[in-house]
Amino acid sequence: MRKQILFIYNPSAGKNRAEDILPKAIGQLCSDNCRVITYPTLKGYGAEKIIAEEAGNFDRVLCCGGDGTLNHTINGLMALDSDKKPVLGYIPSGSTNDFASSMGIKDVISTCRSVAYGQPFYYDIGRFNESYFNYVAAFGAFTQVSYTTPQSTKNQLGHLAYVIEAMRHLPLGSYHTAKVTVNGETFTDDFFFGSISNSTSVGGMNIDSDHSIQMNDGLFEVILVKSPKGVNDLNDIVQALVMRNFEGSSLRYFKTDKITIEFEEETQWTLDGEFGGNIKEAAIEVIPKAVGLLK
Numbered sequence: 001m002r003k004q005i006l007f008i009y010n011p012s013a014g015k016n017r018a019e020d021i022l023p024k025a026i027g028q029l030c031s032d033n034c035r036v037i038t039y040p041t042l043k044g045y046g047a048e049k050i051i052a053e054e055a056g057n058f059d060r061v062l063c064c065g066g067d068g069t070l071n072h073t074i075n076g077l078m079a080l081d082s083d084k085k086p087v088l089g090y091i092p093s094g095s096t097n098d099f100a101s102s103m104g105i106k107d108v109i110s111t112c113r114s115v116a117y118g119q120p121f122y123y124d125i126g127r128f129n130e131s132y133f134n135y136v137a138a139f140g141a142f143t144q145v146s147y148t149t150p151q152s153t154k155n156q157l158g159h160l161a162y163v164i165e166a167m168r169h170l171p172l173g174s175y176h177t178a179k180v181t182v183n184g185e186t187f188t189d190d191f192f193f194g195s196i197s198n199s200t201s202v203g204g205m206n207i208d209s210d211h212s213i214q215m216n217d218g219l220f221e222v223i224l225v226k227s228p229k230g231v232n233d234l235n236d237i238v239q240a241l242v243m244r245n246f247e248g249s250s251l252r253y254f255k256t257d258k259i260t261i262e263f264e265e266e267t268q269w270t271l272d273g274e275f276g277g278n279i280k281e282a283a284i285e286v287i288p289k290a291v292g293l294l295k
Helices: 018-031 047-054 067-078 098-103 108-117 151-157 159-168 231-242
Strands: 003-009 034-040 060-065 087-092 121-128 131-133 136-140 176-182 185-197 220-226 251-256 258-271 274-294
Touching (some): 003 047, 003 067, 003 108, 018 034, 018 060, 018 108, 034 047, 060 067, 060 108, 067 098, 067 131, 067 274, 087 098, 131 274, 136 274
Parallel strands (some): 003 034, 003 060, 060 087, 087 274
Antiparallel strands (some): 121 131, 176 258
């Protein structure tokens, strides 16, 4: 039976790679007897609206873009009834592509063949209050970088752009006082950074040194970094993160399926590199094996 493919792509992600990817991908899908409906994401007309309008008209969704484009696609899929939710293919064309790295997604042709013939791998999705994230929700240091770095800079420098922008925005001396409730424990502290992720890579940095992270185990990996007292503390924290040493007194690392973080003041979050809002209370939980990925 001929498969109906909804192909959503971001024309400005990465180095405008979609212009090169589209002909190759569509050609492969058509040669595999698929019917392809293609939409670009536009300002005010993103993946959520496209998926909602085309619901019921397709068997599989293929997304081409960066982690942010994929986030909007996931939110569109999660808005559908579970019995109508199609499986997903992903062609990364962004600047960092953490999710593709975690999933071991291969080249364009392999992905298209999987979309046409493959069986899905079902993995966990995160719920963040009323929204969803694909692989990471984060607050504090560096989290503004992904959505404040100009697209032209990302295109020219790739992941290096994030590093350069992060160095310019180190918020030394700033912190977020929060009460954390997780795994039957409640504690309050001043935090410099926090991430809740389902990924082996966050911000281009591998966090899976012992290969213990599974994308479908129903658990998040949580990193909370206490506020540094000075430059020396900050250097120690950066070194610990780079070396993936989570045993120090400034870092807390654990796994959980649910966490609530309550802030004294509204705090900016990023979800998969997209602006996630200014939030005083974040209720975050795993939705186990919610999306099927063809890779």
